[in-house]
Amino acid sequence: MINGRFGAVEQAFQREPVKAVPPARETSSYYGCNVFNRDTMRRYLSSETRRVVYESIEKGATLDKSVAEHVASGMKRWAMDMGATHYTHWFQPLTGGTAEKHDSFAEPHSYGTTLEQFSGSKLCQQEPDASSFPNGGLRNTFEARGYTAWDPSSPAFILGDCLCVPTVFISYNGEALDYKTPLIRSVSAVKRAAADVLKCLGTENAEVSAYLGWEQEFFLVDSALYAQRPDLMLSDRTLLGHDSARNQQLDDHYFGSIPPRVMEFMKDLEFEGYKLGIPLKTRHNEVAPNQFEIAPVFEEMNLAVDHNLLLMSLMRSVADRHKFKVLFHEKPFNGINGSGKHCNWSLGLTDGTGLLSPGKTDEENLRFLAFMANVLKAVYDNNGLLKASIVSPSNAHRLGATEAPPAIVSVFLGMQVTSLFEELMDTEDMVKIKDKKGYSIGIHQIPELLIDNTDRNRTSPFAFTGNRFEFRAVGSSANCALPMAVLNTAVAYQLKQFKKAVDKRIASGEDAVKAVLNETRETYRACRDICFDGNGYSDEWKEEAARRGLDTETSVPVIYDQFTTEKTINAYKETGVLSEVELRARNEVAWNHYSMKIDIESRVLSDMAYNHIIPVAIRFQNVLLENVLKSRELFTREEFEKYSPQELRQIKEIADYINIARTMADDMDSMCDEFSKLEGREMAVAYHDKLAPCIEEIRKCMDMLEMIVDDQMWPLPKYRELLFIR
């Protein structure tokens, strides 16, 4: 049993690193051993079954019943050989995490015996019911069932004793109740649209893929200290806590050597991750004390998202073993860097050619410029929507604060690409067609060194980094399926418009190449206002962005309106990603989630003020009062007037902070009651406008008290302890 703050500090200080389980052999010998991948399939499925499964993975075709039976039986045999006793459909409800409900393979049989069973229908579809997941009104109680259906493009895997089958989660009427469904739909939309544009450039039947490489940032806090902080436990961030005198000013944590206890954690995490086929590549210290990052090599998008979610749950369990708690919140500590999940996004041909990579030939460079212009236009037209895809009650604290990108979406292109586009704008007739094949776009060779683009701008929310865009505004706790689906949808829609415009030009007699080039020029001309390479933190940028017509809204519930504008509904409809009903339902979920998060924070803070801080502040105030009283007895009048004013002032200060905090906490309580009568958007706006500011005000009082009250009396681990003990 830990005895309060000092007991926890002592325990944390005395911890030895928990030795990581050393993998017996080299990584390649166990990599992916817990995954039903092609290697495993070769051992458990017939060649004919494998052929159909591969086709379904590559083309997204549905498996027919008899094939599903074969797959299920092979999968079951493999899982049981691996020691699994249960199976689950693993899905991504709108709560943000992942969900699973384990079923045993064992089925009761006659005469009191059991038999292990797992049929094709159980592999392909289930009804977990799961009626308590948020659905925004898509499921009335009479049709409350939700269905999960296997997504063969992400392989099954084993966690502990359970075979996990990645699935989509949909309602009785086929509406998406999860993050995976729209992601998969958006990936196919962008693939199709890109392949169509490539046709104009002379490539028939192009196989395009969407790729994602995420970088997961997080904090680690010793579990004993964590257990002494109700705010971290219940609301994932510190709701009070004065700055530590030293935090990240010295920049000495960034890329420093990873502390031994953390290193053992990382090794275990990598071991577990490799077994599940997560291609982890880099690990390092981040800027803030106790902040770290881990990133894999990029993968096909749907798989990359699954791997991120899987890794996040591995991180939680591995951290427990090492007596750490992982904080995924975007801003767990005030005043120092928050955590993001940079999403490196690109489109490429399945042969490895990047559509956002400059090439060597004119054809390749035209393709590069065309795709770049389309991405820019998509981001320009949907800058508000893209912001809506990354804001959340937690990420709102990070955007625009220390180091993080501001709450305005713009694109950093870098000098080289910008000047290329500007050059294109100035020249009317760049295409000199020599013969059918050989032509020159007349732009000087694009320097190949773009990939190691050094003029990196950390303040940009969306930056071109040589062969991909890095969406930096995404938060560390997010399911990146949401921002990725929005980006894919926006780009798919734009590519479709581009294709239509090019076709029109061709119909009116323009040569195909020239039509693409001219349309690329016009596309860029229409959206160059999205490009901004300057300092995104400055106030001038906020004003300039507003002048350019970019979305500068900062209220999270209002930003969510972007999901249901006519423009968004139209783009989602044309690309087939989500219907208007689905979009509206999602917003209901988002607003409700926002309100509940703020509601929880306010209740936790109110409790902490009343039960933890104010009693201690009063005790300390009494010590001061006692001292003043005794001084008055012992000192002469002159001495008293000389020595006691400071103390008297402090007594009054304490009284003031306590009064303000109490009044505010009471106000918050009555607001919570009042707002509980509201619904949806109205409720979220009330929480944002009226209640959230009180949380910050109370915090200020608590943090001032922390500065005044005797350190020996202070009940909660302080920032310097949470951040520097490891």
Ligand code: ADP
């Ligand atoms: P940095 O921190 O410098 O941005 P990292 O190495 O931490 O770089 O992460 C870069 C991420 O971008 C990795 O996941 C990497 O695999 C990914 N990436 C590299 N090339 C591409 C690409 N063409 N498309 C998508 N992601 C990519």
Ligand code: MG
């Ligand atoms: Mg990065």
